[in-house]
Amino acid sequence: MDASITVALVKERLGIKSNVRDTYLTAIVDGVLKELEDEKGLALDDANPYHLMFTVDYATWRYQSRDKDTGMPRHLQYRLHNLFIHARDVD
Structure with missing residues (x-):
């Protein structure tokens, strides 16, 4: 994916x-x-806008929560879970 x-x-x-x-x-x-590619095992696709926007939202959350101990927001957890399910279905 193009950083x-x-x-x-x-x-x-x-x-x-x-x-x-x-x-x-x-x-x-x-x-x-x-993290998404190596630790989570996701194959991110540059042409997939869902993948792009998830990485944007995830990186934005990382930036904004750098000094907080709160966990990942539910909407990001939900979307990450959906990425796992879709990756499993594709394989």
Whole structure:
């Protein structure tokens, strides 16, 4: 998955117009993509807008909750679960 597109969309979602936080946001996006592919076993598809928007929302949540101990929001848990189910059905 193209991390630069994901970073650009995360910045749009957060309302960030400057490049000051790009290094940090890129690290978060790269970490999210690596986690989803390596740890969760998901094969992310660049052409799938559902995959793209999930990674954007997941990275945005990571950025916004960096100093909090709260768990993953239900809507992200639900969507991640659906990705697992769909990946299993495709195999």
